[in-house]
Amino acid sequence: MLDSQRTWEMFRYFVRRVLQGVLTFFGATFIVYALMFANQTDPLQTLAGERPLPENVRQALTERYHLDDPFIVQYGHYMRGLLTGDFGISLTNRSIKEMMEQAWPVTVRLALLAIVIAVLISVTSGIISGIRRGGPFDTVTLIITLILLALPIVVLAPLAQLFFGVQLKWFPATAGADPGVYQLLLPAAVLATLVMATEIRVTRASVAENLRSDYVRTARAKGLSKRRVIGVHVLRNSLIPVITLIGLDLGNLMAGAIVTEGVFNIPGVGFNLFRGIRTEDGPLVVGFVSILVIVFIVVNLVVDLLYAVLDPRIRYE
């Protein structure tokens, strides 16, 4: 009885969140569009660079990109295209859809790889540190995480590239077009450090707290092995806050991806966004950001629902 009630609650919660997500989507794209619009000086001149732009070309381009229309009409044009799957063309005259089809798989691969690396390392070392607080492993991890926390990714990325890529030659220094897992390993590791420090600390604190709880004593009184007590009872409870954190970390990863993809020359979302912002390429930036917004909304929703699966005490009312 209680179970079906909870399922119904969860369903209503899900619907409400999806509706909220739609609003968020329109709001976010509107703001990004407005920002790009406000920032525009003369995108056509930026495009032409140093050369003078002939008047007839300027007129033709202005017409093609609706640059003469008021802002709200331009946004309307844009959204109509977006909702019908037409992302338009960038100011460099390339299909944005095509650019995305090349960029997104690369960034998704990079981000997933970074998350896997971050989770593997931080959950493992978080558990060990949590069990042996104050021991040598805990102390060394603490020092390393402090260093990682203190190093911004703009410093760490080139350093790692120089060290492991150029000098030691363990990994390729740049990834290049259509990079595979091996090419992405170093940039993903750099990206992972961005979130690893916090994830280790959260796992450690969570494990330490759960180890002290009464149900651990019960599990031991049940004659369960230490491995089972920690691997099943403590772990399942300790992972709840870590999973939430991983969802939130996705934002950090995307921000970090802009720098990392730039440094390692990875033709992903960050790379394109960076170029788009520099060249005032409105359609390009808004297109990529719109998809980013959708990714965020979906990931956050998944994390929230996962939270309920992991912790049966959570209720959605």
Next chain:
Amino acid sequence: MTDIKAEIDVLPGLDSSARLLEVEDLRVEFRTQVGVAKAINGVNLHLDPGETLAILGESGCGKSVTAQAIMGILDSPPGFITGGSIRYRGVDLLTLPEEQRRRVRANHIAMIFQDALSALNPVFSVGFQLGELFRVHRGMSRQDAKRRAIELLDMVKIPAARQRVNDYPHQFSGGMRQRVMIAMALALDPKVLIADEPTTALDVTVQAQIMSLLAELQRERNMGLILITHDMGVVADVADRISVMYAGRVVEEAPVLDIYARPAHPYTKALLESIPRLDLKGQQLNVIKGLPPNLTRIPAGCAFHPRCGYAQSVCRADPPPQLFDVAAGRTARCHFWTEVAGDEPAVK
């Protein structure tokens, strides 16, 4: 429940003619940053099948630590067993290798905790937590284990067991949760059950139900029960014998009726006098002055002397009083037990 016994791996040296449980001169200390707390200072206990031994005392007197030492679930560090023996049917549990020690838990000696809400894992269904015992200790499949879990819930009289087996601890009421706890402890048919304040977190009517359920299950299984409590009222109804603990020592041990009629230790007497009674309504209640000693600085001599009305200089001098035989099966750790016992009885 008959197939269970056959499956139990027999402990080497298990002697069915030896006493069910015998604790001798148990010593436990906690090594903390502020000093060494001597939590248990030579505790002797024994238990026979079907018998209920109540361990009585204030918070911090070492009741729960004794229980955890017997179970082998003392947090170590900081807790260390520094001496004594705990023998189960002749097998000294303290010298057993950890792997065998682990199998003793739940199979032979099981434990119920005070607060079932925190003692049960919040993220697993009660069915999982009950079934886990059969899966780990009996190698049963998930399906069989679940079937056994339902039987257990039935045994402790939880209504609609088949549906409730999938519920989580927070979906049960306090009393029902404690029943789940009992079911979990009795799952593998242990011979000794330690109940650490099993009813303290419950309201009075539910307390009575849980105690009578425990007593019933104990009778059915002829199980030895160690009941840890600070509630003299609960003890009077169910216990056969009482061990009163103070500052990590048993200060008095006696059959339940004798101790109520004629306590032989000043501490026991003071405890009895601090129970509110209807016939003394309106009178000032006798409470024990002062606090239990700090376990890092237990007073020399009898640990109770700073709070004791009978104390004289001999009580302050080491060594602490030895056990005096008050009667057959009755001991008290007090130089002046004759005077204490000779006084007016505490409970008429």
